[in-house]
Amino acid sequence: MTETGPIRMLLAKVGLDGHDRGVKVVARTLRDAGMDVIYSGLHRTPEEVVTAAVQEDVDVLGVSLLSGTQLTVFPRIFALLGQYGAGDMIVVAGGVMPDEDVAAIKAMGVRAVLLQDTPPETIVTTLRRLVAERGAR
Amino acid sequence: MSYIPSDILAERAARGELQAVGRLISRAEAGVPEVRTTLAAIYRRTGAAHVIGITGVAGSGKSTLVAGLALRLRQVGDKVGIVAIDPSSPYSGGSILGDRIRMSELAADPGIFIRSMATRGALGGMARATLEAVDILDLAGFDAIIIETVGVGQDEVEIARASHTTIVVSAPGLGDGIQAIKAGTLEIADIHVVSKCDRSDANRTLMDLKQMLMLGHAAAASTDWQVPVIGVSAYSGEGIDALVTAITRHRAVAFRSAAGQTRRLAIADFRLRKTAENLLAERFAAVAAEGAPPLARRLADRDAGPYTLARELVANLLAWESKHE
């Protein structure tokens, strides 16, 4: 919880990636931790995801990726967030990807990467910490 | 990043900057004191948008219908705002806001703005900040603003006191017209929609509903407006044109007739009372946090009755008022 109400979160799946088991587990975990969760559904474009994140003004945009496309998806997402003037949005990632890609997307501005076998509590506490660090907006 | 004052955001929102619209709605939802003066100023600049309420039992097809409707309204040139409400979990306070996912075909259009909201314990089918979100969208130049309520049960009919045009959605196979009467939604509709008309049992629901309405009309027979019953399939697109025509006609009634005038006054009355109620609840919570524990102790000790002590607590509220003027 922030002082101003539940944390708002958009969970997004981008491109042809059809793995949605993990993202649905995460959605329920976060709801049960008291957050408001919006799920994008499968096969969205970065444009659609960022537009939704901006309209919903979520605290956190979380992208679930098990398709290996992280190095093309995140540059696009950050460019679009910049165009909307939404540079203060916290972006996190989850799913499956190699270590060197984790480092690369963190360098782009992804604040946390929570891959398979991350315990649910870790996901919840990480998101809460990131939102608390950001402060009021 | 620094905190941008709400009145600056309001100017940006008025120019149609979507990020500012989204942020202002968040601040309205949070009820931060700083945004309230801005919201007051915003309210005075609103009133142009046509506010359309869509309600009906859970799963009746509201979100899917809203998507189809928004697409069609876009074709006639309206910018469309959507506020879609889903319930918060009573256990965790969290929510999964599922309306938006049914509207994904609208995702690419900058003339459509979708905002999901959780009820956070509010009753009546809307969230506390729903109407403030409508104001902000109105300011930003959205011509039609659709409110999708939570799936209503009984008595959750506030939407009729908040929208110019109320659409009640009934799905086939969810029982007969008695259901609508029990839910209290028969009377609040300006337009009845029977959804999922691609299904074979939809005709039955259409007939039932028309019959129930006919009975009602014999009693009420007034009005410049005959409530239509329209069969729609969001899947095939059947009936959407008829629905848009009905909405357009009702918009004229709402904005130009004497009955519309009366309705707008009723909307203002509801808004005033509801806002005052929320304000009271907020202040009471603040006062009770401090004042209730000692009174509760006295109640536990059988020192006085609950009614006596409750009056004392309410007196604290009045004292708080004069201190904070």
Ligand code: B12
């Ligand atoms: C189940 C599965 C499938 C199922 C998917 C069912 C479904 N509806 O989800 C099916 C059989 C359909 C499938 C198909 C394919 N799969 Co597959 N699949 C898997 C498998 C075995 C498990 C994935 C899973 O569900 N895990 C369980 C969930 C709970 O874990 P998770 O998704 O990782 O989520 C957790 C965390 O990552 C995190 N998390 C996830 N998202 C998010 C988001 C945020 C914001 C946060 C904070 C956290 C977070 O939290 C979750 C809970 O801890 C993985 C192998 C693996 N080890 O991951 C391969 C795997 C993902 N699949 C793979 C491949 C290649 C495919 C196919 C292309 C195979 C093919 N040639 O046809 C197709 C592609 C389908 C498509 N359109 O995308 C590869 C991907 C390789 C890559 N990324 O480079 C993997 C890694 C297997 C491998 N080792 O090769 N697959």
Ligand SMILES: Nc1nc2c(ncn2[C@@H]2O[C@H](COP(=O)(O)OP(=O)(O)OP(=O)(O)O)[C@@H](O)[C@H]2O)c(=O)[nH]1
């Ligand atoms: N056959 C048919 N099914 C439909 C139609 N419209 C919606 N549905 C289905 O009805 C179900 C509920 O649709 P929603 O649009 O989510 O209904 P809702 O009233 O918004 O639901 P809540 O917001 O949860 O109360 C989904 O499975 C839809 O696919 C339609 O025109 N025809």
Ligand SMILES: [Mg+2]
């Ligand atoms: Mg819905």
